[in-house]
Amino acid sequence: MLEIFNKWYQRYLFEEESILLLVLLTVSVVLLMTIGDILAPVLAAIVLAYLMQGVAIQLQRHGLPQWVGVSVAFLVFVGAFFGFIFGLLPLAWRQLLALAAEMPRMLEQGRDLLGVLPARYPEFVGEKQLNQVMSMAQTELAEFGQTLVTRSLATIPSILTVLVYVILIPILVFFFLKDRQQILAWCGSFLPRERPLLRRIWGEMNMQVANYARGKVLEILIVGATSYVCFVWMGLNYAALLALLVGLSVIIPYIGAALVTLPVVIVAYFQWGFTSEFYYLVLVYFIIQALDGNVLVPLLFSEAVNLHPVAIILAVLFFGGIWGLWGVFFAIPLATLIKAIINAWPTRTEEPGQSLQTTE
Template sequence: MLEIFNKWYRRYLFEEESVLLLVLLAVAVLLLMTMGDILAPILAAIVLAYLMQGMATRLQRRGLPQAVGVSIAYLIFIGCFFGITLGLLPLVWRQLLGLAQEAPRMLEQGRHLLAVLPARYPEVFSHQEINQLVALAQAEMGGMGQKLVTSSLATIPSILTVLVYMILIPILVFFFLKDRELILGWLAGFLPSERPLLRRIWSEMDNQVANYARGKVLEILIVGAVSFVCFLLLDLNYAALLALLVGLSVIIPYLGAALVTFPVLVVGYFQWGFANEFYYLALVYFIIQALDGNVLVPLLFSEAVNLHPVAIILAVLFFGGIWGMWGVFFAIPLATLIKAIINAWPTRVDEPISNNLE
């Protein structure tokens, strides 16, 4: 066993930079798993500053001074940040509470709908099974409503914390944008002066992660806004809440659209039944999904991420488990980073390292 470990060590960790990279990866994962909540405002500010840096860079390429480009990008960020936190989120929360209050009526209507199944399909459904299913759904819905009320009351003492975050994150984003080169230079001072492996990985990943993250944010905003306008025109209940779900569903490849289809169609059914409005809603929703997948995604993401669907799903589960929503959002770039590290990792043997992410 010791000889096997020695051969593995001599093959993959024979360079000092390889050991350093392994340590950095382990420390990063450990920090996210143990201190993710504490570091949340800093991590959020870093991600947001990273997203806005592209806009500042484009403005500088058009001839504007660096200070002007950073200022314009920061002002746009401030407008979006406070517009979402003060405008959209309270509206979504009110609609969520309204949906929780409306749930018992929906369950009763659903029970009447299911009551006809035993008569039509007695070999498949029984009255006892339908009653048990409805009772289980009522219990779950009652628990969800209680949790919503309890959480809304429990958040009252933490309003001060939310206000601190609303002040702290914009300040951090400003300094991360303004002093980006200074901060990166300070961090680079802790690394070896000769670091070809890290430079190669960073060069390969910088554009991919930046393009993916900014494209994904634009996709969320476009899909969410179009869905909200369409739902309003159709006079659908809880339009803001459902549009937010549709927008956020693009974060999770393959699964997001399928998961959010159910609440959209369920709300539409309980509002209109199988009337013409319900079919209009289904048609509009599937048109939005088709345009997103076949038009918007190719336009926003010029470079396709060459990852197997299984690798993408595993990345979403793993990084979402250790980093929450940010992990889900950056699951594909992080999986691409792991793929780049595997490809760039030095080895003493001539044959290439097998890449399990492709």
Template sequence: MMEVFEKWYRRYLFEEESVLLLVLLAISVALLMTIGDILAPLLAAIVLAYLMEGLSSQLQSHGVPRWLGVTVAYLVFIGIFFGVTLWLLPLAWRQLLGLASEFPAMLDRGKQLLVLLPERYPEIFSVQQMNELVSMAQAEAARGGQMIVTQSLASISGLFTIMVYMILIPMLVFFFLRDRDSILAWLAGFLPENRPLLRRIWAEMNLQFANYARGKVVEIIVVGAASYLAFAWMDLNYAALLALLVGLSVIIPYIGAVIVTLPVVLVAFFQWGFTNEFYTLCVVYLIIQGLDGNVLVPLLFSEAVNLHPVAIILAILFFGGIWGLWGVFFAIPLATLIKAIIYAWPSRDVEQPAPVAPPETTISKE
């Protein structure tokens, strides 16, 4: 057993940099799993500053001075940040409360429709099955309404924390943008001077994270805005809430679009029934999803590393289970990071003992 471990160690950890990379990965995972909640505003500020650095770099590439590029990027961030926190999220929350209050009426209408199923299709549905389904739906609705009320009351105690985050995150983003080079130089001082492996992985992951994170933010904004305009144009109830859900659904490839389709269709059905407005909304929604998957995604992620769909789903399940929404958002870049580390990790063939030549046999001639 020790011989197998020794061969593995000599093959993959023969360089000082390999050991350092392994230690850094272990420390990062341990910190995120133990004090990830405490570091949440810091991590959020790093991600947001990273996104805004792309806009600043684009402005600088067109001849704009760095101080002006940083200022413009920060002002854009401030506008989006406070627009989302002070307008969009409260609006979506009010519509969620309105939907919760209207849900019992929707449930009664759905019950009336379910009662007709055993009469029309007695060989498939029974009255007992429909009654059990309605009872289960009513229990879930009561539990969901209670949870929303509880969260509303709990949010009062967390108001101070939200206010601190609203002050702390913009400050951190500003300093990360302004002092980016000095912070990176300070962090690099703790690493060895000769670090080709870390440089290679950083260069590749910087490109992949930039392409994915910035492209995903643009996709969320475009899909969410297009959905809101379509829903508002058709006068669909809870347009802001549903558009926010549709925009956030692009974070989870393949699964998000399927999950968010259900509330959109249900709200449209209970508002209009099987009418022309309902069918028109379904067609418009399918067009938005089709344009997103066939036009917007290839345009935004043309330089992204291709991963197998099974690898993407496993990464979403694993990192989402560990780090929640942030893990889901960065599941694909983290999977790409693992792939880059595996391909870039140095290895060498373990010297094997030279084979012993068989003894020469001589044939005596008589």
């Protein structure tokens, strides 16, 4: 066993930088899994500052001073941040509560709709089976309503914490934008002066993560805003809540669009039934999804992420299970990071009659 470990060590950890990279990855994962909740505002501020850095850099490329670029980027962030916190979220929450209150009526209407099945298809659906299904649905609905009330009451003691985060995150974003070079230089002072492996991985990931993260944020905003305008124009109930779900659905590749289609179609059906308004709404929704996948995504993501669909789905499940929504959002960049590390990691191969040789 010791000999096997020694061969593995000599093959993959023969360079000082390889050991350093392994230590950095291990420490990062341990910190995120142990005190990730404590570091949440700092991590969120880092991500948001990284996203807004693109705005500041673009303004500087047009000849504006650095302080002007940073100021404009920060003002754009503050407007979007507080608009989302105090505008969209309360509206979506009120519509969610209204939808929960209307669920019993929808459930009863659904029972009337399904009540004809035992008479038409007695060999497939029985009255007893239908009663069991409706009873289970009523139980789940009651638990859902109780959960909403419990969480609403449970959030009262944490209002102070939320207010602290609302104040703290913009301040951190400002300083991360303003003192970006100093902070990076300070972090780099703890690393070796010569670090070609880290530079190569960072150079590759910086472009891909920037392209993906900023493009994904723009995609969420465009798809969500377009859906909201269309839903309001067509008179669909709970337009803000459903548009928010449609916008966030683009975070999860292949799965998000399929999942969010169900609530949109259900709400439209219980509002209009199988009428022309229902079919128009479904048509508009699928047009939005088609334009997103075939027009918007190719325009926003100039650099394709070369990952197999199975790898993307596994990354979404794994990182989403560990870090929640942030893990889902950054599942593809993190999977790309792992792929870049594997490809760039120096190894030694042993050929017959020769000593171990270094390969990259």
